[in-house]
Amino acid sequence: MGDALNLSFKESSFDIVHASLFLHHFGDDDIKSILKSCMDISKYGIIINDLQRSVLAFIGIKLLTFLFSQSKMVKNDAPLSVKRGFLKSEMIEILSSVKYSSFILKWLWAFRWLVVIKK
Numbered sequence: 001m002g003d004a005l006n007l008s009f010k011e012s013s014f015d016i017v018h019a020s021l022f023l024h025h026f027g028d029d030d031i032k033s034i035l036k037s038c039m040d041i042s043k044y045g046i047i048i049n050d051l052q053r054s055v056l057a058f059i060g061i062k063l064l065t066f067l068f069s070q071s072k073m074v075k076n077d078a079p080l081s082v083k084r085g086f087l088k089s090e091m092i093e094i095l096s097s098v099k100y101s102s103f104i105l106k107w108l109w110a111f112r113w114l115v116v117i118k119k
Helices: 028-041 055-068 072-083 088-097
Strands: 014-020 042-051 103-108 112-118
Touching: 014 028, 028 042, 028 088, 055 072, 088 103, 088 112
Parallel strands: 014 042
Antiparallel strands: 042 112, 103 112
16 A cells, blocks of 8 residues: 555665556645656656546546446445546646656547656
């Protein structure tokens, strides 16, 4: 068990740190802290896969969970996660504020952001 806000790994312990569908659960200040810690423990950088916030994604997930899920938790959590996803401008602001000038931000299918931050 670990704590994303208090990583206890040595500097450069990992080649690459991958954060998948994870950061949208945190506020901006915590995200910045997590990214700094992840950069410290990686040799080469970070790969992020997270949700894009959009009306179309929200409507789509509401429809999909209504049609295909019987779980109350999924029906609640999936749309909430989309609401907590990132607009492109928000992702750029977060990355810029932690002074990562060498990053790639790319939209992927299924309303996802791919971010590659290089050391």
